[in-house]
Amino acid sequence: MTWTQKTITLPPKTKGSYLVTDEIVSQVPEIKNYKVGMANFFMQHTSAALTLNENWDTDVRADMTDALARIAPESDVYRHSCEGPDDMPAHIRSSLVGVSINVPIKDGYLATGTWQGIWYLEFRKMRHTRKVVVTLQGEERS
Template sequence: MRQHRDELQVETAGPGLIEITRPVTQFVTGSGIGEGLLTLFCRHTSASLVIQENADPDVRRDLADFFARLVERDPALYRHTTEGPDDMPAHIRGALTQTHLSIPVADGRPVLGTWQGIYLFEHRDRPHRRRVALHLLGT
């Protein structure tokens, strides 16, 4: 059994989904591990990770719009408003999605479906530098 780890830095411009499939795939192919399990972990509480369709950009826009409707940015609804009106809604959106993903690796590549991509989902209004831990265990 071998393992390989690294950290991916993702620059965001505000709310939305940022595809990270390419750098994640480069991490896997560069590891020399052919079969195993890849774990991705978002090191933040106001951003998350999702696997979603990567063919039609309307999917990403619709998801972002849905979450904006689902979790309002009204500061009157929350006690935690220290970091601004988008902070607590971002934490709620993060709780509704995921901070980690597990993806099988076969033949030296992440096993994803034809239309699947890996995304960091930014929930805050202003730009951030997000960190995603990558860990691959296998042979």
């Protein structure tokens, strides 16, 4: 059993849902070294999220952004607003979606379904650089 761990950076984005599968895979070429295993992607932030979802229709990402805004809207009802009106709603959305995902590795590739991709959801209006810790575990290819 082999382990690999590294921290990668996602580019600064404004509020929205972004498909980042190819970007992540390009920063983690070590995935190709695994015959079978598991990849964990953990975002080190509390106002953004990672999820696995639709990778084809961009309307799904726009709809997700809109739905999360309805669930946790910006307003003045929150006690925590140190960084502005989008501060607490961003924390709520991050908790609802989650900051980590696990994806199986099969023969050197992420074993996602046909229509699945890794999304980076940014919940803040101001652009932030986001760090993701990637941990790979599994059996190496021979």
